[in-house]
Each structure stands twice: as structure tokens, then as C-alpha cells.
Amino acid sequence: MSQKISTAVINRLPRYYRYLGDLHDEGVTKISSKELAERMNLTASQIRQDLNCFGGFGQQGYGYRVDYLLEEIANILGINNRYKSILIGCGKLGHALVNRITFTKRGFDLIGIFDNDPKVVGTVVGGHTIRDITELEEFCLENKPEAAFLALPREVAPETAAKLEKLGIKGFWNFSSGYIVLENKDIPVENVHLGDSLMSLSCRMKTIK
Amino acid sequence: MSQKISTAVINRLPRYYRYLGDLHDEGVTKISSKELAERMNLTASQIRQDLNCFGGFGQQGYGYRVDYLLEEIANILGINNRYKSILIGCGKLGHALVNRITFTKRGFDLIGIFDNDPKVVGTVVGGHTIRDITELEEFCLENKPEAAFLALPREVAPETAAKLEKLGIKGFWNFSSGYIVLENKDIPVENVHLGDSLMSLSCRMKTIK
Numbered sequence: 001m002s003q004k005i006s007t008a009v010i011n012r013l014p015r016y017y018r019y020l021g022d023l024h025d026e027g028v029t030k031i032s033s034k035e036l037a038e039r040m041n042l043t044a045s046q047i048r049q050d051l052n053c054f055g056g057f058g059q060q061g062y063g064y065r066v067d068y069l070l071e072e073i074a075n076i077l078g079i080n081n082r083y084k085s086i087l088i089g090c091g092k093l094g095h096a097l098v099n100r101i102t103f104t105k106r107g108f109d110l111i112g113i114f115d116n117d118p119k120v121v122g123t124v125v126g127g128h129t130i131r132d133i134t135e136l137e138e139f140c141l142e143n144k145p146e147a148a149f150l151a152l153p154r155e156v157a158p159e160t161a162a163k164l165e166k167l168g169i170k171g172f173w174n175f176s177s178g179y180i181v182l183e184n185k186d187i188p189v190e191n192v193h194l195g196d197s198l199m200s201l202s203c204r205m206k207t208i209k
Numbered sequence: 210m211s212q213k214i215s216t217a218v219i220n221r222l223p224r225y226y227r228y229l230g231d232l233h234d235e236g237v238t239k240i241s242s243k244e245l246a247e248r249m250n251l252t253a254s255q256i257r258q259d260l261n262c263f264g265g266f267g268q269q270g271y272g273y274r275v276d277y278l279l280e281e282i283a284n285i286l287g288i289n290n291r292y293k294s295i296l297i298g299c300g301k302l303g304h305a306l307v308n309r310i311t312f313t314k315r316g317f318d319l320i321g322i323f324d325n326d327p328k329v330v331g332t333v334v335g336g337h338t339i340r341d342i343t344e345l346e347e348f349c350l351e352n353k354p355e356a357a358f359l360a361l362p363r364e365v366a367p368e369t370a371a372k373l374e375k376l377g378i379k380g381f382w383n384f385s386s387g388y389i390v391l392e393n394k395d396i397p398v399e400n401v402h403l404g405d406s407l408m409s410l411s412c413r414m415k416t417i418k
Contacts, residue, residue, distance in 0.1 A: 069369030107411030204397035
């Protein structure tokens with residue numbers, strides 16, 4: 001994997017991974033770009049183009065081997081990594097993330113949760129005792145987390161991210177709608193805008209009225 | 210708006226809407242596709258192509274008028290609608306959605322919340338008293354909601370969605386990872402896979418190690 005893959009393709013890869021995982025679970029061993037396209041509601045040429053970005057696993061007239069493709073995409077996604085991660089903010093959203101996301105299946109290992117609310121500090125979520133945010137620096141120096149998940153209010157997200165960058169964080173998963181500006185522009189920030197898909201739904205509902 | 214816009218373009222529109230809203234807030238009145246592309250990390254030709262899908266608002270050598278484009282995208286997204294909506298499942302995630310999402314700014318009006326947990330039924334979230342799921346049918350017949358937000362466990366999502374389709378729901382925002390199969394294939398289902406962007410993050414972090 002020396003070549004650079006575009007962000008757009010990277011953002012589609014998890015979807016390929018999910019669909020191929022389902023096919024694998026169903027016992028499907030190979031699939032053509034046409035069949036995969038129908039399932040995923042993409043065009044076959046889009047799929048061939050995407051998968052060609054990282055080497056092209058398909059054989060003309062045969063299609064893709066599901067297990068091989070699945071493994072390759074897992075490698076490219078890096079979900080066999082175990083990036084040490086911390087969650088900042090454990091209100092309802094942070095709580096929901098810990099309960100719903102299997103971090104270790106996505107390349108991350110949650111090692112600490114922080115909040116500034118005395119009502120939640122000390123309580124246990126997903127096996128982790130929530131720490132006071134004042135312990136953040138010491139914790140980072142000692143445990144060297146690499147990724148941070150931000151589920152805190154918009155207002156405090158930028159300063160928190162700046163502080164975390166100085167503490168060595170190399171990747172952000174940001175649920176706060178606050179813009180994060182880092183000194184090192186190469187550090188990836190995945191912003192999750194929960195409302196975006198709701199707007200898409202609104203748009204798509206118009207046509208079936 | 211007679212022509213059909215592809216799902217891919219529809220899914221990018223909320224992002225245009227957010228960026229243009231920020232530009233508008235900053236007092237920017239016009240922008241070239243090149244400048245917008247740099248800000249959004251897209252190519253200028255991609256932007257021209259997307260915006261051409263619904264009529265092409267740009268003038269050669271002048272660029273796009275921010276306020277006009279913003280209004281048009283709002284119209285296309287349909288966020289001036291007020292689809293009556295219900296939330297099914299008000300655990301941590303449902304709770305977080307109600308607290309964080311301004312539904313009315315995205316085309317929806319939340320009119321009821323349902324859960325089956327006696328511990329939360331009767332409590333108030335975002336001004337709504339959570340109703341018992343057994344009241345769902347009567348509520349729908351009486352109030353005719355058009356959209357449903359599903360924040361319930363994977364196992365019960367398909368049957369709940371099937372029931373809601375019969376009760377007249379015309380759009381689903383689905384946070385449960387359970388597949389939803391509806392009789393009417395035209396009814397839009399927006400599936401939110403929270404873990405997808407986490408996998409993208411893992412991929413993007415590999416290159417900065």
C-alpha cells in the first residue's frame with residue numbers, strides 16, 4: 001500500500017466492508033462487480049474503479065473472491081490495529097457510543113473515559129470508570145493514547161482538541177459540531193454530523209409524497 | 210425540480226449546506242467553485258458537476274452567490290418541511306439525538322417518543338413525555354406521523370419498521386444496525402452506521418504513524 005487513496009474512496013471502504021461481511025456470513029464466496037453494485041446501489045464501474053484504487057482484486061469474467069476482498073479491505077482500513085483511544089465526554093452520546101460500538105473490531109482499543117461532570121465521574125461505563133477531566137494530562141503522559149473520541153459540547157471541542165494534539169493524539173473522531181483546527185494538518189479528524197443523513201432523508205421523502 | 214438527483218449527490222448536499230451556511234455566517238456573498246472546492250476538500254469539477262445536477266447556479270467567471278445557493282439547497286433538501294416524526298427507542302442514543310439534533314432545522318417535527326422500558330416511560334426528554342410502545346398504534350392512527358427515527362436494538366428493528374410502514378410511515382432514520390426490509394421499496398431508509406467513520410479514521414491514521 002504505497003499509493004495514496006483518496007478520502008472519498010476511504011470513506012466508501014467501510015460500506016464495502018459491511019456488505020462483503022454480510023455476503024461472507026451468507027456463505028457467498030464470489031461476486032461480480034455487477035451483483036455487488038446492485039446490492040450496494042452503486043454502479044459496477046464505480047465499484048471496479050474503487051477497488052482498482054488499491055490493486056484490483058477482480059478477475060475478468062470471474063468476479064471478486066469475497067473472503068480475499070474482505071481481508072484486503074480490513075488490512076487497508078487498518079481495523080486489525082489497536083490504537084489506544086480515549087473518550088472525552090460521557091454524556092448520553094458518549095455513553096451510547098461505548099455501548100454500541102465494538103471499538104476493537106474497528107481498529108481501536110478504548111483505554112480511558114473522561115468527563116467534567118461530578119455526577120458521572122467515578123461511575124462505570126462499559127467496564128471503564130469515568131475519570132475526571134483534570135486527570136487527562138497525567139493519563140496521556142503515562143498511557144500514550146493515540147486517538148481521541150470527542151463527544152463533548154461544541155464550545156469546548158476546539159480547545160480540548162488543541163490540548164490533546166499537544167499530548168500526542170494522532171487521530172480524532174469528532175461528534176461535536178465545533179470545528180477543530182490542529183497545528184499538524186496531517187492529523188486526521190473524522191467529523192460526524194448526525195444531522196446530515198436526516199437532511200438527506202428529508203430530501204428523499206419529498207419524492208414519495 | 211423535475212429531474213431525478215442521484216443518492217450520491219443527495220448525500221453530499223447536507224455538506225454543501227453546512228459549508229455554505231458557514232460562509233454566509235462569515236459574511237461571504239459569493240464564492241468560486243475553486244475556492245469552495247479547497248474549503249470542502251473536493252475538486253472544482255466535482256462541485257460544478259454536483260451543482261449542475263439541479264440547474265447550475267454558477268455564472269462563468271463570477272462564481273456562486275452564497276445566499277441564493279444556500280436557499281436553493283435548502284429547498285432541494287426540503288428542510289423547510291415539517292414532517293411529523295416519532296422516535297422509537299429512547300435509551301442513551303435516542304436521548305442524545307433529542308438533545309443534539311434540531312429537528313425543525315432539518316425538515317422534521319418530533320411529535321412523540323416511545324420506549325418499552327418501564328424505567329424511562331413517563332420521563333420527559335426534550336419536552337416530550339416518553340410513551341409506552343403499546344400506545345404506538347393508537348398514536349399513529351390519531352396523529353399520522355410521517356417519519357420514524359429508530360434508535361432501538363438491532364433485533365427488534367425489522368419488525369418495528371414493518372409495523373410502522375403499515376401505520377403510514379413514509380421515511381426511516383435508522384440507527385439500529387438491523388436491516389430494514391419494507392414492502393414499498395420507494396420508502397427511503399437512511400441507515401446511520403456510526404462505526405463507519407471510525408474505520409475511515411483508522412485507515413487515515415495509518416499514514417501518519
